[in-house]
Amino acid sequence: MYGLVNKAVVDLVVSKFGQDTWDAIKKKAEVDIDVFVSMEGYPDDITYRLVGAASEVLKIPPEKVLEAFGEYWVLYTAKEGYGPMLDASGKSLREFLENLDALHARVALTMSELKPPRFRLVPVDDSTMMLEYHSTRQGLAPMVVGLLRGLSIRFDTPIDIAHARREGHDEFTIKTTQPS
Numbered sequence: 001m002y003g004l005v006n007k008a009v010v011d012l013v014v015s016k017f018g019q020d021t022w023d024a025i026k027k028k029a030e031v032d033i034d035v036f037v038s039m040e041g042y043p044d045d046i047t048y049r050l051v052g053a054a055s056e057v058l059k060i061p062p063e064k065v066l067e068a069f070g071e072y073w074v075l076y077t078a079k080e081g082y083g084p085m086l087d088a089s090g091k092s093l094r095e096f097l098e099n100l101d102a103l104h105a106r107v108a109l110t111m112s113e114l115k116p117p118r119f120r121l122v123p124v125d126d127s128t129m130m131l132e133y134h135s136t137r138q139g140l141a142p143m144v145v146g147l148l149r150g151l152s153i154r155f156d157t158p159i160d161i162a163h164a165r166r167e168g169h170d171e172f173t174i175k176t177t178q179p180s
């Protein structure tokens with residue numbers, strides 16, 4: 001994955017737990033890279049190892065690491081220069097979720113090796129939608145839960161999330177708990 005992702009992992013850990021914790025995670029992950037370059041591609045394995053090591057060092061399940069990371073990603077991309085792109089992707093949670101593929105297509109204009117996820121939003125009723133998530137990668141569904149939490153905060157739209165399907169591809173049922 002592009003270095004931007006690994007940089008966000010570093011930023012999250014260092015801001016929340018400090019440099020020493022990051023050094024311990026890096027050591028456990030056997031990752032010998034001091035500075036990730038945002039626009040450079042790195043093997044996915046590095047990201048997975050960092051998540052696994054963070055889980056061990058912080059003593060929280062890897063799923064919770066991915067969730068925290070997903071939530072943080074919404075803030076991190078905004079502060080790393082992608083704010084205007086986020087702003088242009090929707091004025092409501094529903095509109096934004098409809099535009100996720102277009103958002104990644106725009107990212108891919110500058111990251112030509114991007115292997116983006118694919119999403120499909122299916123409206124169910126006024127307060128319920130179903131989000132299909134397709135990826136070439138394994139095990140990142142908890143990150144989507146975190147991303148949805150981050151977006152719920154961004155749009156000030158409280159939601160309940162249910163991981164409704166795990167086989168083949170993942171699906172999430174999203175219920176807004178107040179009108180959006």
Ligand code: HEM
Nearest residue numbers: 001002077082085086107114115116117135136137140147
């Ligand atoms: C401007 C904001 C965003 C940028 C710049 C961005 C960029 C990226 C990049 C660089 C990757 C790594 C993929 C690769 O290197 O091949 C990625 C992966 C991913 N993105 Fe985004 N993204 C953004 C917003 C979002 C949002 C809001 C979601 C919400 C659902 C999302 C969902 C994902 C997921 C789930 C992955 C993991 C890859 C996979 O499933 O295969 N992204 N994105």
